[in-house]
Amino acid sequence: MSNTSIAIVDDQLLLATALARSLGDEDNLEIVGVFADLDLVFRAFDRVTPDLLLAASGFVRDPRFAELTATVRTLVLLKSDVEDSLTAALESKAAGGVPWTVPYPALVANIRAAIRGEVCVPRELLGGLLGHLIERNRQRRTEDARLDALSRRERETLTLLAQGMEIGAIADQLVVSRQTVRSHVRAVMAKLEVNSRLEVIQLAREWEADGTMTPGSET
Numbered sequence: 650m651s652n653t654s655i656a657i658v659d660d661q662l663l664l665a666t667a668l669a670r671s672l673g674d675e676d677n678l679e680i681v682g683v684f685a686d687l688d689l690v691f692r693a694f695d696r697v698t699p700d701l702l703l704a705a706s707g708f709v710r711d712p713r714f715a716e717l718t719a720t721v722r723t724l725v726l727l728k729s730d731v732e733d734s735l736t737a738a739l740e741s742k743a744a745g746g747v748p749w750t751v752p753y754p755a756l757v758a759n760i761r762a763a764i765r766g767e768v769c770v771p772r773e774l775l776g777g778l779l780g781h782l783i784e785r786n787r788q789r790r791t792e793d794a795r796l797d798a799l800s801r802r803e804r805e806t807l808t809l810l811a812q813g814m815e816i817g818a819i820a821d822q823l824v825v826s827r828q829t830v831r832s833h834v835r836a837v838m839a840k841l842e843v844n845s846r847l848e849v850i851q852l853a854r855e856w857e858a859d860g861t862m863t864p865g866s867e868t
Contacts, residue, residue, distance in 0.1 A: 714741050
């Protein structure tokens with residue numbers, strides 16, 4: 650039976666290195682890399698992609714995490730905000746998650762389950778996870794409805810605001826007057842039910858990060 654290649658990404662390198670040594674002694678498991686951040690992971694994956702990536706839960710909210718899970722089967726090591734992190738991991742198409750605090754044999758069992766293509770969700774978290782997913786889906790439907798209310802120009806304005814552009818620069822980009830841009834901003838604030846441009850920018854950046862905000866059609 651051939652070995653399964655595994656990489657680990659964790660900003661706590663001492664813990665990750667210790668785990669790598671232990672896993673490297675397991676039958677049919679081969680550690681091919683330990684990385685401190687996602688930049689190093691993507692660079693390494695240009696050369697070779699492992700069969701499984703173990704990723705610390707601190708990375709699940711990085712906008713690039715979904716790109717990572719589309720490239721390699723990923724199991725999340727849950728360290729903090731366990732239910733929220735597991736929910737985010739599953740929404741990003743990860744193979745699930747396992748608490749960092751589980752006994753080592755249970756961790757190895759979850760790793761082997763992930764390698765077999767199973768979804769790993771700790772039994773004790775299942776009830777809370779379902780509640781989290783239901784609430785996330787409700788929030789997403791609400792966000793979709795608010796975004797659908799925006800015209801194409803209003804979405805363009807929202808996107809440029811999220812990029813940090815000022816009113817004048819947005820006007821130049823869209824080839825409209827500053828007054829028109831201000832009108833778009835007021836309309837966006839009203840439709841998104843926020844009271845300031847800062848709140849608009851924060852929402853837009855959150856939606857861009859999780860893929861909620863996509864170009865729309867003129868309404």
